[in-house]
Amino acid sequence: MKSLRVFLGVCMILAVAAAAFASGQKEAAAPAKVTIWYETNLDTAIKRLNPMFEDQSPDIDVEWVKQDASQLSPKLIAALAGGVGPDLVIASQKRLSPAEMQLEAWSDISQYMSSDSGLASAVDALPDSHVKGYTRDGKVWGLPFFVRHVGLFLRESWMEEVGGSIPEDWQEMTDLAKKLTTEERFGYGIFGAAGTTSTAGFQFMYSAPAAGIEYPILDASGKPNFDSDRAKRVAEWFYRWQHVDKITAPATPSWTHKEFYAAVQAGQVAMGRVGGWNVNSWENSDHPGKDFVVFEYPPMEKGQADPNYQYTWNDGISMQGEPKNPQATVTFLKFLLSKDAQGVFVEELTSWAREDLEFERYLGDNPRLLYFARQHPCAPDMAYHQNFLPVMEILSKHLNALLADSSKDPEQTMEDAYEESMKKYREIN
């Protein structure tokens, strides 16, 4: 009996020692882990990036977690506040900014830039105006990751059929769209739904800069900025397209960008908004295939005093305030902003932020893609501002009503939208 007890005691001691040893080994060998959330479809790029990063940093494990864009903002805030948030997030700026505005949840990346020249030089290659959009009281709470230029596409063969040419102002655009409108298709496609994203307000945000309004939604201080005569004229054009010239789909008031894309790829739309991220998928589908040209949104009228700004928005990348492993997280962030990684995004997604990439190498001689690599007069993106979404909600609601109801007056619509937005602005500020 005594020998049995001794034997059992020795076994227990050995077992505890072995477990402690194994645990120590495991801790010593465990790679650092970085969790990154993303919302856009980055999967093809991720497949290429993972092995590239593994070669470079085999001691860092990266976990990519895809999130539904519509749920990302509240999920992020809840996760960050609960201390279980991801180390990095790639998302539209308007979905990253609430976490900063409400919780100041993101890291100040500038503190890492001062000690990491690689990171600093990557940031230098990003467009200044967009980096400024992530700077608040000196704190750099995020960086632009994809800078999304927006242009107009036009079905080339359809244009040639009607003897048309690239329009140089909105009247020419409307006249061409009228020729292109048939029973089977619409000359001009816009999205006109109510709500905060991909809606009538967003369509205004794309069109108004081309009319010379540099700050279409909020001015540089964050105050609603669509009370001008010019903004009212933009609304008048919206009314004309929908109710007078009838070059847009009757279902426009219920269209988000999803329905717009579906209509484009069903061959129902001759002209409309296009982003660099659309080009590859559109070229690979039956419609439009490669049968489209991309050009700048023309000015409202020829000889317009202000430039026809092209709206440019961005997806950003932010690092949480307390990442699990700050060094590993910064290493991965730097990798994602590197020329090699950004080159992968160019090839796979036609999306990038760095301005020093060899675009011809990645984009070849495809004119539809090279358009987005050129510089265009830019309207800055105010999506980071806490007033942006609430004001956008109000503007979209009123513009949606204008598109839905031909008895509405465009000027009155904009005045009502502005009045309600100012009320909200005073409430928030």
Added chain:
Amino acid sequence: MLKEIWRERVSYVFILPIIVVYFVFSIYPILTTFHLSFYDSKIVRLGPFVGLQNYRDVLTNASFQQAFVNTIVFTFVSTAVILAVSVVLAVLVNLPYVKLKTLFKVIFFLPVVTSAVATGYTWKWMYDPTFGIVNSFLSLLGLPGPNWLSDPDVAMISLIIVNVWKWIGYFVVILLANLQLIDDDFYDAAAIDGANALQRFFHITIPLLRMAIGLCTVLGIVAFMRAFALVFVMTQGGPDGRTELMVTLVYKEAFGTGLLRIGFSAAASIILFAFIMGFTLLSNRITKLRV
């Protein structure tokens, strides 16, 4: 009572897990929402106590007032139409010479088990005024097809149609089960007394289905006052806020605009909860009075 509980203690142990789950996922969130409604709350910060300010803001908010009216219209019209049609369908399926009753039940119930989001997207395309199948069918009949989701005067009706289509099977099944419990002797006696089919329907079927109809009314009101997915997918509350419901508005205020107005949304949710409870109790009372 305590003695009875002690005597049945094993039974209570078995139902304890579900009670805990119900408390954690239903009672606790309701109590927390009520608590949050008195604070200027952000999503994870309680914020300062504001008393009834959130309730005042909600009740004086023009968008909320419109959403409230929209919700009442959506709920009551959907419930009334569903009840009327499902009673008729249940009676028809229950006719003695109708074969394959189970097949009919399955067909009516299929939309119920279809995802609301899938339903919404599919119907959105069916409703397309230019290319949708609905207007194409109407044009074959020589009828003009409206702008189903873009016309402010028609959009709510369009949503109600989809809602009725989706949920009618649920109520048919409940009513059919209750119809099958009605003794045939009632109908035989009425037939002997010379009552025709319509008279038997209104004087026998409907009175004997009263409790089931009452139950369906309550279920309908509770479900449709909380409707969200169809509106969110199909119209986002437009055009011109004509299809904005209270729940979609609560969602937008809480999560859609980045302001995270949790206190405001909590107050709106409590007001909605109070209305649902009020209508449920009233409905129960009316049903019991008439029995």
